[in-house]
Amino acid sequence: xxxxxxxxxxxxxxxxxxxxxxxxxxxxxxxxxxxxxxxxxxxxxxxxxxxxxxxxxxxxxxxxxxxxxxxxxxxxxxxxxxxxxxxxxxxxxxxxxxxxxxxxxxxxxxxxxxxxx
Numbered sequence: 540x541x542x543x544x545x546x547x548x549x550x551x552x553x554x555x556x557x558x559x560x561x562x563x564x565x566x567x568x569x570x571x572x573x574x575x576x577x578x579x580x581x582x583x584x585x586x587x588x589x590x591x592x593x594x595x596x597x598x599x600x601x602x603x604x605x606x607x608x609x610x611x612x613x614x615x616x617x618x619x620x621x622x623x624x625x626x627x628x629x630x631x632x633x634x635x636x637x638x639x640x641x642x643x644x645x646x647x648x649x650x651x652x653x654x655x656x
Contacts (some may be wrong), residue, residue, distance in 0.1 A: 542626045543583045545608065549573050550640065566592050566636065567643040571643030574647030584648035592640025597633040604629055 550595065554598055558566045574584040604612050604625055612625035621627045 542579060543587055544586040546573060546577050546579050546584065546644075547591045549577075550588055550644065551595050553641065554592050555595040563636070564639075566595075566640050569635075570640045570643035571647035573649070574644035575651040577647050578651060579644070581645055581648045583621070584644040588644025589637040589641030593633045593637025596636040597629065600629040600632060608633060 550573055552568045553569050553573070557569060562573050569590040574588065577584075579587065609625050613623050614626050616628040617623040619628070621631070
């Protein structure tokens with residue numbers, strides 16, 4: 540459980556910091572590299588990537604949604620089939636980002652296993 544927690548925290552911190560200045564897809568090489576570097580098991584790597592990246596998206600999105608950007612999120616949720624629910628948009632955005640992070644971490648774990656075998 541300890542390697543999972545370390546990988547989760549590293550992914551969360553590095554992806555949160557990197558997304559401040561770099562594009563959203565920077566989470567892919569971060570998750571892939573950290574999972575390969577930590578020699579994480581495939582299942583734990585996936586969950587660490589999913590939860591780390593999802594949390595790094597949910598926290599700022601929820602803060603922005605409650606501190607003034609709710610109108611923009613409501614309008615975007617109206618364009619999508621979400622019924623104008625801005626919180627559903629926050630949840631869906633974090634879930635999609637988390638899936639990208641989880642799959643990237645899983646790829647890193649599998650890639651490390653393929654190279655070392």
